[in-house]
Amino acid sequence: xxxxxxxxxxxAYGTWLPGDPRGHWSALFDLYGRLARAGHxxxxxxxxxxxxxxxxxxxxxxxxxxxxxxxxxxxxxxFITGEGPAAPWAQAGYPTPLEAWALAVxxxxxxxxxxxxxxxxxxxxxxxxxxxxSALRKLPGNRARRRIWTTGYWKAFLYDDAAVRxxxxxxxxxxxxxxxxxxxxxxxxPVE
Numbered sequence: 001x002x003x004x005x006x007x008x009x010x011x012a013y014g015t016w017l018p019g020d021p022r023g024h025w026s027a028l029f030d031l032y033g034r035l036a037r038a039g040h041x042x043x044x045x046x047x048x049x050x051x052x053x054x055x056x057x058x059x060x061x062x063x064x065x066x067x068x069x070x071x072x073x074x075x076x077x078x079f080i081t082g083e084g085p086a087a088p089w090a091q092a093g094y095p096t097p098l099e100a101w102a103l104a105v106x107x108x109x110x111x112x113x114x115x116x117x118x119x120x121x122x123x124x125x126x127x128x129x130x131x132x133x134s135a136l137r138k139l140p141g142n143r144a145r146r147r148i149w150t151t152g153y154w155k156a157f158l159y160d161d162a163a164v165r166x167x168x169x170x171x172x173x174x175x176x177x178x179x180x181x182x183x184x185x186x187x188x189x190p191v192e
Contacts, residue, residue, distance in 0.1 A: 010153040014061030015108035019049030104174035
């Protein structure tokens, strides 16, 4: 089965810990198996796990302010378009820039929908998280921070156009709820 798109998400440090009361939800639940109607969640809340995760934290949670959110968006844009500090495609081993179809940078997390990249998706996320983290740590309020993002990321491979459209709408609704247009960032293009 050919991958049509990839939904990526990652969280700011300490903002969505294991055991969180919010659990996890996916726009794909209704498309792939109708799990939402049955009341399923990927991970249910767990107070014991949440308490343990809080004890393991090495610094306070990181909430992105509006300037930081725009900086993260700019760093992602530089990587997507092949311009800017996140972009050296030849160094990263990518022959062409990526296609981004949706992006929302929230205070606590990032959602991104991309076309399948020419190399492993982990390299894309690692580069974006690394360069945006470096840029954020240069800001005066973050110079003492060791961590901006949590370790790892979440990914969902999308295999049909309906799933791509559902995830795109889900991500764009994040921007709409915050008073921005559906496509807040110029480098985000339409699904082709």
